[in-house]
Amino acid sequence: MLCCKAVQSPHPFPVFAMPGSRTAPDHPSVICTVDVVLLTLSAGELKVLLHQRPQEPFSGAWALPGGYIHAQQDVSAWHAAARVLQDKVGIVSPYLEQLATYSGPERDPRGWSVSIVYFALVSEDLLPADQRGLKLCAVSHLPRLAFDHRDIVDLAVARVRSKSQYSSLPVYLCAEQMTLPQLQAVYEAVLGEPINKVSFRRKIDELGMLEPVEGAQETGQAHRPAQFYRLKPEFRRSLSLALRGLNA
Numbered sequence: 306m307l308c309c310k311a312v313q314s315p316h317p318f319p320v321f322a323m324p325g326s327r328t329a330p331d332h333p334s335v336i337c338t339v340d341v342v343l344l345t346l347s348a349g350e351l352k353v354l355l356h357q358r359p360q361e362p363f364s365g366a367w368a369l370p371g372g373y374i375h376a377q378q379d380v381s382a383w384h385a386a387a388r389v390l391q392d393k394v395g396i397v398s399p400y401l402e403q404l405a406t407y408s409g410p411e412r413d414p415r416g417w418s419v420s421i422v423y424f425a426l427v428s429e430d431l432l433p434a435d436q437r438g439l440k441l442c443a444v445s446h447l448p449r450l451a452f453d454h455r456d457i458v459d460l461a462v463a464r465v466r467s468k469s470q471y472s473s474l475p476v477y478l479c480a481e482q483m484t485l486p487q488l489q490a491v492y493e494a495v496l497g498e499p500i501n502k503v504s505f506r507r508k509i510d511e512l513g514m515l516e517p518v519e520g521a522q523e524t525g526q527a528h529r530p531a532q533f534y535r536l537k538p539e540f541r542r543s544l545s546l547a548l549r550g551l552n553a
Contacts, residue, residue, distance in 0.1 A: 340371035363451035
């Protein structure tokens with residue numbers, strides 16, 4: 306079985322070649338990177354975190370946080386994406402999932418490239434206070450993005466909305482403790498539509514992902530105090546799945 310391996314190269318990005326082969330003018334190197342679509346909720350709106358590129362190509366343009374795979378350091382593409390998030394954004398995401406692979410000769414003016422793309426969801430309070438070189442943008446009002454990153458964001462948003470219909474995915478946008486009305490508001494913001502309260506509570510019971518925080522209730526409201534909940538330990542880095550969607 307043939308496999309690819311990284312080979313030494315004078316270029317600033319990894320070069321991949323078949324065992325026994327040599328890079329040559331008629332076999333140009335391949336740029337191999339990871340990019341991360343980091344989504345959060347801010348002011349009740351789904352937003353993506355963008356990074357301003359400090360160098361060419363597209364110097365000064367907004368793009369997704371990304372970087373080269375470090376063949377001697379990264380155990381996998383997932384580890385490369387997690388490292389990029391920590392290096393460029395300063396956070397460790399509780400949830401990081403592979404979205405797609407983008408490749409081709411026209412993606413990057415430097416040459417043929419392949420990018421393994423991941424998406425992450427975090428609560429806004431996990432984002433760094435110092436956001437120099439970073440910007441939150443509503444997914445519905447994006448600026449011009451470098452490379453093919455607009456297409457990547459669109460795909461990530463569609464994936465998150467689809468998966469939120471039948472899973473616990475939106476809970477990663479919440480604070481560590483949340484009430485059921487707060488969680489419903491998060492689901493509605495992600496899906497972009499209202500959800501029937503009774504149907505939502507039934508679906509949350511089916512997912513079985515929450516546990517009550519003993520003695521913790523929301524106070525200072527006109528209505529009856531609401532119980533605070535948190536994710537059960539087994540779902541803090543993995544999803545709970547339902548057989549049917551929220552509107553089924």
